[in-house]
Amino acid sequence: MAAACLAAQRSKDPSTQVGAVIVNETDNKIVGTGYNGMPAGLDDQFPWKRDGEEPLKKKYIYVTHGELNAIMNKSSADVKGCTMYVTLFPCNECAKLIIQSGIRKVIYLSNKYEKSNETQAAKRMFDEAEVKTEQFKTTCSEILINFHECLQ
Numbered sequence: 001m002a003a004a005c006l007a008a009q010r011s012k013d014p015s016t017q018v019g020a021v022i023v024n025e026t027d028n029k030i031v032g033t034g035y036n037g038m039p040a041g042l043d044d045q046f047p048w049k050r051d052g053e054e055p056l057k058k059k060y061i062y063v064t065h066g067e068l069n070a071i072m073n074k075s076s077a078d079v080k081g082c083t084m085y086v087t088l089f090p091c092n093e094c095a096k097l098i099i100q101s102g103i104r105k106v107i108y109l110s111n112k113y114e115k116s117n118e119t120q121a122a123k124r125m126f127d128e129a130e131v132k133t134e135q136f137k138t139t140c141s142e143i144l145i146n147f148h149e150c151l152q
């Protein structure tokens with residue numbers, strides 16, 4: 001989950017940064033990472049606005065979710081049987097991708113949009129498809145990365 005949080009920090013979304021890391025079933029090796037961002041090559045031309053009347057002027061219609069990017073960036077032949085660590089509970093569209101890609105477990109950090117239709121639909125699909133969902137629990141509240149120590 002720490003790796004997912006680190007990936008999230010690369011996101012340019014000013015309000016919600018989402019990171020996702022996929023690990024394989026056999027030895028928990030990382031086989032994909034991603035974060036939410038505009039599709040490649042569009043970065044500077046598209047809005048990060050979240051409010052307003054016009055959908056074309058808001059981010060939602062354009063942004064690629066962290067989960068989709070993690071699946072697209074996979075380094076293995078497929079992600080069947082894998083687990084996804086993600087900093088925010090997936091939406092309905094990502095739930096479809098996760099299910100269809102063969103990922104069997106989703107471990108999430110936040111579920112701040114729990115009441116939204118997208119999250120409820122995602123949960124319903126995961127339950128029906130028997131993809132396990134579990135909130136990440138830890139007693140560790142932070143991981144400090146010290147570049148100077150890493151240099152030694």
Ligand SMILES: Nc1nc(=O)n([C@H]2C[C@H](O)[C@@H](COP(=O)(O)O)O2)cc1CO
Nearest residue numbers: 015016018036050063065066089090091
């Ligand atoms: N699971 C998710 N993965 C994601 O990558 N996202 C992205 C889409 C937006 O860029 C941002 C949410 O923006 P906001 O509505 O909190 O300002 O997070 C959103 C969700 C929520 O379902």
Ligand SMILES: [Zn+2]
Nearest residue numbers: 065090091094
């Ligand atoms: Zn999504």
